[in-house]
Amino acid sequence: MEIEKAIKQNVKFSSEYHKIAVNILFTASWIDQGHIQKLKPFGLTPQQFNILRILRGQHPKPATINLLIDRMIDKSSNASRLVDRLEQKGFVNRCVNKDDKRAVNVQISEKGLEVLKSIDENLNSLDSDFKTLSIEEAQQLNFLLDKLRG
Amino acid sequence: MEIEKAIKQNVKFSSEYHKIAVNILFTASWIDQGHIQKLKPFGLTPQQFNILRILRGQHPKPATINLLIDRMIDKSSNASRLVDRLEQKGFVNRCVNKDDKRAVNVQISEKGLEVLKSIDENLNSLDSDFKTLSIEEAQQLNFLLDKLRG
DNA sequence: TAAAAATACATGTTATAACATATATTTTTA
DNA sequence: TAAAAATATATGTTATAACATGTATTTTTA
Numbered sequence: 359m360e361i362e363k364a365i366k367q368n369v370k371f372s373s374e375y376h377k378i379a380v381n382i383l384f385t386a387s388w389i390d391q392g393h394i395q396k397l398k399p400f401g402l403t404p405q406q407f408n409i410l411r412i413l414r415g416q417h418p419k420p421a422t423i424n425l426l427i428d429r430m431i432d433k434s435s436n437a438s439r440l441v442d443r444l445e446q447k448g449f450v451n452r453c454v455n456k457d458d459k460r461a462v463n464v465q466i467s468e469k470g471l472e473v474l475k476s477i478d479e480n481l482n483s484l485d486s487d488f489k490t491l492s493i494e495e496a497q498q499l500n501f502l503l504d505k506l507r508g
Numbered sequence: 509m510e511i512e513k514a515i516k517q518n519v520k521f522s523s524e525y526h527k528i529a530v531n532i533l534f535t536a537s538w539i540d541q542g543h544i545q546k547l548k549p550f551g552l553t554p555q556q557f558n559i560l561r562i563l564r565g566q567h568p569k570p571a572t573i574n575l576l577i578d579r580m581i582d583k584s585s586n587a588s589r590l591v592d593r594l595e596q597k598g599f600v601n602r603c604v605n606k607d608d609k610r611a612v613n614v615q616i617s618e619k620g621l622e623v624l625k626s627i628d629e630n631l632n633s634l635d636s637d638f639k640t641l642s643i644e645e646a647q648q649l650n651f652l653l654d655k656l657r658g
Numbered sequence: 659t660a661a662a663a664a665t666a667c668a669t670g671t672t673a674t675a676a677c678a679t680a681t682a683t684t685t686t687t688a
Numbered sequence: 689t690a691a692a693a694a695t696a697t698a699t700g701t702t703a704t705a706a707c708a709t710g711t712a713t714t715t716t717t718a
Contacts, residue, residue, distance in 0.1 A: 359654060359657055359658065360654050361650065361653070361654055364657070365578070365579050365580070365581060366578050366579050367565075367579065368565075369565060373635075374643055374646040374647055374650065375633075375635045375636075375638040375639070375641075375646055376633070376634075376635050377646075377650050378635070378638055378641075378646055378649055378650060379539055379634065379635045379638070380581055381649075381650050381653045381654070382532060382535055382536050382539060382653065383536050383539060383540065383581050383582065384581045384582075385532055385536070385653050385656065385657060386532050386533050386535070386536030386537075387536075387581065387582045387583065387584060388657060389529055389532060389533060390533065390584075391583075391584060394676090403703095403704085405704090415517075415518075415519060422666080422667090423666070423667060423668095424665090424666065424667085428515070428516050429515050429516050429517065430515070431515065431530055431533050431534045431537065432533065432534075432537045433537065433541075434537060434540075434541060434705065434706075435704080435705065435706090436668095436704085436705075436706085437667090438666095438667060438668055438669085439668085439669090439704080439705095440704095442668095443703095443704090455666095458665090458666080458713075458714070459666095459712075459713055459714085460665065460666040460667065460711095460712065460713045460714065461665090461666055461667075461713095462666085462667070483523075483525075483526070484526075484529065485523075485525045485526050485528065485529045486525075487658070488525040488528055488529070488656055489525070490655055490656055490657075490658045491525075491528075491652065491655060491656055493524055495652055495655070496524040496525055496527075496528055497524055498648070498652060499528055499531075499649070499652040499653070499656065500511065500524065500527050500528060500531050502641065502645055502648060502649040502652070503511070503531045503532065503535050503649070504509060504510050504511055504531070505640055505641060505645070506535065506638060506640055506641055506649065507509055507514070507535060507538060507640075508509065508637070508640045544706090553673095553674085555674090572696080572697090573696070573697060573698095574695090574696065574697085584675065584676075585674080585675065585676095586674085586675075586676085586698095587697090588696095588697060588698055588699085589674080589675095589698085589699090590674095592698095593673095593674095605696095608683075608684070608695090608696080609682075609683055609684085609696095610681095610682065610683045610684070610695065610696040610697065611683095611695090611696055611697075612696085612697070659717105659718100660717105660718095661716100661717085661718085662715100662716080662717075662718090663714100663715080663716065663717085664713100664714080664715065664716080665712100665713080665714070665715080666711100666712090666713080666714095667710105667711085667712090667713100668709100668710080668711080668712100669708100669709085669710075669711095670707105670708085670709080670710090671706100671707085671708085671709100672705100672706085672707085672708105673704105673705080673706075673707100674703105674704085674705070674706090675702100675703080675704070675705080676701100676702085676703075676704090677700105677701085677702085677703100678699100678700085678701085678702105679698100679699085679700080679701100680697100680698080680699075680700090681696100681697085681698075681699095682695100682696090682697085682698100683694100683695080683696080683697100684693100684694080684695070684696095685692100685693080685694065685695085686691100686692080686693065686694080687689105687690105687691085687692070687693085688689100688690095688691085688692090
């Protein structure tokens with residue numbers, strides 16, 4: 359649906375560039391709301407899910423908080439507190455790094471691996487709604503987003 | 509920059525569609541952070557700015573809260589409380605609707621119009637960073653985002 | 659090599675998001 | 689036309705974002 363209709367805007371955007379900003383922010387909010395709803399039954403927020411998947415990618419190697427910050431999609435949050443919440447739920451373990459006592463080693467737990475497996479199996483895909491685009495269009499969209507950020 | 513590099517990901521995305529989700533969420537977060545920084549000197553958050561611009565578009569007609577909800581970019585927030593904050597800052601006025609006493613009429617104030625004018629004049633554009641894309645590419649990007657949402 | 663700077667992470671505080679529920683008014687229905 | 693349902697908005701509560709600051713450790717520098 360055209361972004362103008364989606365936000366019921368009755369005037370033209372001042373520029374194609376302004377329209378991009380609105381369109382990306384609106385689309386991201388739409389995607390995020392979908393993820394929130396899909397992940398809720400598993401007791402995870404999108405940000406926590408993001409951290410868990412980074413940790414699974416590292417597994418069995420641990421990750422430091424700094425590595426998580428580097429790889430998080432949304433840098434605005436607080437990796438330390440996200441790990442707090444995941445630890446409270448038993449999805450990760452945290453212990454001090456022998457080589458650098460300032461750093462901590464964060465590792466996904468068995469329970470964490472299980473919840474991800476369960477999500478993989480029960481949720482067809484978080485992003486299955488995107489099949490409105492062909493593979494070529496999806497590639498083009500990714501190319502343009504990358505170029506946008508310079 | 510390629511999204512894989514932006515989030516220092518060392519493995520391939522499972523699909524071009526998953527990559528789209530990450531790419532859009534990351535890009536939106538990047539845009540939002542830019543807006544937060546640019547709007548801070550004017551005492552506005554991006555959400556408040558969004559409401560003010562909708563109200564300017566309506567001016568001198570008032571808007572109801574429902575109209576604001578319809579047109580907000582990020583539906584997840586609470587329009588009533590956003591208007592509270594704008595009212596506290598003197599940027600909008602709120603009064604009951606004569607025709608429907610459940611509804612309220614929200615109008616942008618002189619002070620609200622002035623802050624938007626000041627932003628227009630002092631901030632070249634919130635979205636001036638996007639000139640990495642040609643007009644044709646910008647149009648293509650908007651087309652693909654619209655198509656993505658179906 | 660001792661002091662200064664930088665780094666990695668944690669934590670305190672305030673504002674806002676997320677969610678549920680409440681209230682007043684209008685519209686629908688039996 | 690009175691009761692039920694729907695609508696428009698407000699508000700209470702808990703969790704998290706946003707921002708600043710603190711603490712321990714490591715690295716750099718004079």
